[in-house]
Amino acid sequence: MILQRIRFLKDKFISKLMLVFTLASVSLVFVIGIGLYYRSIPVLNKLSWFDLLTKSDWKPMKGLFGFYPFIMGTLWVTAIAIIIALPLSILTSLYLVEYAHAKIKRILIPFVNLLSGIPPVIYGVWGVLFIVPLIQEHIAPHFIEFSTGYSVLAGGIVLAIMIFPLIVSIITEVLTTIPQELKDASLSIGATKWETIKKVIIRKATPGIIAATVLAISRAFGETIAVLMVCGNNAVVPHSVFDTGYPLPALIANNYGEMMSIPLYDSALMFAALLLFIIILLFNIISRVILARLERNLTK
């Protein structure tokens, strides 16, 4: 009897323990959010949310903290990265799943995965040594008079290559789950392979492609070191792809721990972190809503 009781108690205890651990790690999100907000209060007391988000003056010495250039820098770099990476990733995944021979697949997939294992700082160095001069000497001269090469475009390209393996691995996963019979159904009507891909496979994979994009964008928002090495880090709003930019993560990484004697500076940087946190949170929520709606439409 008593032995039985102990067995059941153990069972209950273990499940409760797991619940506690799960809640603890999930609540970390709230703890971080609240912590960041708390540390941003000094700057929020001085300046309104509206001013912080829309003003472009960044003069910490004078107590002016306009985050608009940094927000725009983040958005530019991320948008460029996605625009470059998404089509490349979709085509790569389609090739790997639909066309490549088993042998080629076995060799190529580990290489793609290897790309995601390279440390960001190496991408940064590669960007400085290769992408920046490429833009300076070969791309920018076709469009504008002068560019140092350090630009949101350079950041976007480096970032695109970093998120590429992430998107490819999710989309290949999604594509392999599409049943051969569905493809056969299209082929047996006399559709070519390309027609089948365009009209059936892509459509079926759309929710998966969106999910992959969301993950990639979240990753891109937060990527710091590789981007700050090639973006130029100038607190001005970029107006073309050849302009320099200063994304939020770069701002924090470059300045936190230095010049902390300036009043409110520490608090302003915390606010930058809070902003990044909010952007990623909002973005995830919105994309989840879109995804749910899309899935509902597909099964309607």
Add this chain to the structure above:
Amino acid sequence: MTNTPHISVQDFNVYIENQHILKNININIPNKSVTSIIGPSGCGKTTLLKSFNRLLDNTANVKIDGKVLVDGENIYDPNVEVTHIRKKMGLLSQRPYPLPMSIYDNVAYGPRIHGIRKKSELDELVELQLKATGLWNEVKDRLNASATRLSIGQQQRLCLARGLAVEPEIILGDESTSALDPVSTHIIEDLFIHLKQKYTIVLVTHILRQARRVSDYIIFVYMGKIIEFGPTEEVLLNPKEELTREYVKGFIS
């Protein structure tokens, strides 16, 4: 075998990953009738069926030799255009696989691919084929709803309509009723019997009762070889070969 063959298979061999799956197949599939391919699991029934519309091409490590003549044209001739071959045959697979689009677009998919653009023409075709498969009255008010919302039985009839919309000559059925309930199975079987006036139908089936009900001819396949071929009643009730006798024994007794 009074009428001329529609599909003629000659000295046909298939190897998949060095396994000899189909061995020296010679068979003439009669025109405008239902022919059932029966045999134990893994005997090569489905492989034989898929070789008729060259869906085997997509299998990895496959080697094929011999000829399959459809209307006298060798479909394994390297100069043949494969989409043109496949358009001649509608395929109905084990489970329904509606395309991820609306009911209307599923049926219009084939005609659109083959160049029909006019809305009025497409409307007509969709209605015609949905009526031919007895689905029209059930779905006419929700043609733009997603096809996945139909019941499995309805989905299978939709897939049949989708195949018929490209005006094939032949219908291939790969255990097309195995996922369906008895009522839906009956509807599909009746459709086959009805459709043989216009089409040559080849079915793979596990169910001998079904083979007897719908087919005019039966091919018995065992270990990659054709053991016996003949009119349904003869093969089932009075088989010539010992192996066939063994296989259909359960059916007779």
